[in-house]
Amino acid sequence: MPRDHKPSGPLDDVSKAIIEQLQQDGRRSYAAIGKVVGLSEAAVRQRVQRLTESGAMQIVAVTDPVEMGFARQAMVGVRVVGSIDPVADELAAIPEVDYVVVTAGSYDILAEVVCESDSQLLELVNEKLRTIDGVVATEIFVYLRLQKQTYSWGVR
Amino acid sequence: MPRDHKPSGPLDDVSKAIIEQLQQDGRRSYAAIGKVVGLSEAAVRQRVQRLTESGAMQIVAVTDPVEMGFARQAMVGVRVVGSIDPVADELAAIPEVDYVVVTAGSYDILAEVVCESDSQLLELVNEKLRTIDGVVATEIFVYLRLQKQTYSWGVR
């Protein structure tokens, strides 16, 4: 699922203020946001539409994995021989993998996985990750505690 | 910012269906969701309220760091001597750190950082992370490409 990325230059302060409001509550009304940022409802709505269509922002529900029955998360460091891209593609196609990033460092790829149990995690890594062509090593960092997860950059 | 976590047992299929709708569009109307899941508007509203108050779900704007002027992201593996908790707390308090997880493995903590430039990243790691009491080693995984980031578990 690649993000669309229409050009859309850097954001002005008003759009940043709108985003800040929606980071606190994605359902806050355009009218209420307009009062804070000093714009009419319609203007706020237009800017939100442009921001979402350009891919700069999206308004979504994010869930707590534990409450959803996924009690075990882990980050997997992956070392690859040969081309990295096809490996990254295959990883991204796995439903239990929710985050894939190509990195510079002692791993070529970091992949976050969400599982229901330790046994499912082990099976996933052994049978779906380590069997991908080009993967030569993996290291599992089991999550003991998620300490911070924010969707607001720079602010608060 | 610790999550509140009222007890609230495992979710039934209706609540999962509601969440699925809101993962696609966090602003979808309660009435429209009700038609899909077979519930009245008010019932959907009550369930969404309970889900958000229990911390199982939140509806927020998530942004593209590049569009927001944060062109450089990295994952930092942190090795700690002594108690891990105070280090995790200090890391979580840093604004540029958006994700902190305590892990089992060759790092004790993984922290994701969001910066405007390479120089800011370097300064952050050297002056704010490595100076924390108990941190004995860090390893930086600079993000070359974010390949996948989904907020929907299990589905699609």
Place this chain on the structure above:
DNA sequence: AGTGAAACGACCGTAGA
């Protein structure tokens, strides 16, 4: 890009099963 106004639809509180 922005405003203002009127019609429409969504949301909220309350009552009742």
Place this chain on the structure above:
DNA sequence: TCTACGGTCGTTTCACT
């Protein structure tokens, strides 16, 4: 925990700047 309903407020469309 759900439905029903009425009042209030938010959203949408459109003509205008």
